[in-house]
Amino acid sequence: MKTRQITVPRIHQKDMDFDRFYEEFFKPELPVIIAGVTDGWGANTKWNAEALLNQLKDSKSTVKRALWYDNDGQFLSEDYAVPSFVSRSLEAQYSYTRDKNCRFWIHPPGNVTPWHYDGNYLYVFNVQVKGAKEWWMVSPDTPLASFPFSNITAPFYCRQPSREVAYATFVAEEGDMVFLPPLWLHRVLTLKNSINLNWVGTKKGAPTRSKLDAREKEILKLATLPGFAKLIIRMGGAGSMEYFKQYGGGGWPLIRELTADTSSLAALSRAAKELSGALSLRMTDKDGANVWKKKLTESGPIPVS
Ligand SMILES: O=C(O)CCC(=O)C(=O)O
Numbered sequence: 001m002k003t004r005q006i007t008v009p010r011i012h013q014k015d016m017d018f019d020r021f022y023e024e025f026f027k028p029e030l031p032v033i034i035a036g037v038t039d040g041w042g043a044n045t046k047w048n049a050e051a052l053l054n055q056l057k058d059s060k061s062t063v064k065r066a067l068w069y070d071n072d073g074q075f076l077s078e079d080y081a082v083p084s085f086v087s088r089s090l091e092a093q094y095s096y097t098r099d100k101n102c103r104f105w106i107h108p109p110g111n112v113t114p115w116h117y118d119g120n121y122l123y124v125f126n127v128q129v130k131g132a133k134e135w136w137m138v139s140p141d142t143p144l145a146s147f148p149f150s151n152i153t154a155p156f157y158c159r160q161p162s163r164e165v166a167y168a169t170f171v172a173e174e175g176d177m178v179f180l181p182p183l184w185l186h187r188v189l190t191l192k193n194s195i196n197l198n199w200v201g202t203k204k205g206a207p208t209r210s211k212l213d214a215r216e217k218e219i220l221k222l223a224t225l226p227g228f229a230k231l232i233i234r235m236g237g238a239g240s241m242e243y244f245k246q247y248g249g250g251g252w253p254l255i256r257e258l259t260a261d262t263s264s265l266a267a268l269s270r271a272a273k274e275l276s277g278a279l280s281l282r283m284t285d286k287d288g289a290n291v292w293k294k295k296l297t298e299s300g301p302i303p304v305s
């Protein structure tokens, strides 16, 4: 794998306003780290893993997800302040949002969230309230190989591009907020006992074009063709038809908008590419275990050449 390292800028929140954020990062869909976001937050002294877990469990509005908890903007809102460029970005003019658009992650050191990109064209404001995490990101222009119809990266030894991969790596320290744009692949290693608060949304308007954007649109288009949605869900493990119904907070109208310029032929050819890609993936990992059953994902950093 040939690699090219890119740098994610780090900007203090006092130098960031909505206009700058919108022009330099939100609109072009580029990552940025914003420092000093938690200055003055009650969460700094009030939040610890155990207490937060109990509060999440006690709250009726908590939804437990596989790796994190969802809640709404009211939950513990007295403990933090939403930066104005975040609340502006989440406004209906710029984003589709869901009712429970806050995510909470609680991780011990050593925890790895393996390579993936978030579905639903989701962008994430990821605040490192406590602890520290090492991030790796890959541009959607030079994506890693995914499992078929999936947003989860196949293990590096199975099948990875021979062309260049543009990646970034950095550490998010306490008080930093990572802006993760839509379709950027990422892998996150927890370095110190960690609490993260996220706000998520799906950007309105045409997404920035990239290889992964084309793939995502072709898969979505395929889902609009009779009989295909079920196949995609089965292959990609997205859960149920609810996934498309609620897609990106906009559902089928958003899917139709996103796929307006994608032909059915491109979608069918995507299906062929995904299936032939699947055949070229190695079926067993180094231990002889079935890669498909394990959905095993290489959790290491990009092998830098
Ligand atoms: O913090 C982590 O371990 C994973 C974060 C992540 O995947 C995300 O914010 O989308």
Ligand SMILES: [Fe+2]
Binding pocket: 116, 117, 118, 186
């Ligand atoms: Fe993610």
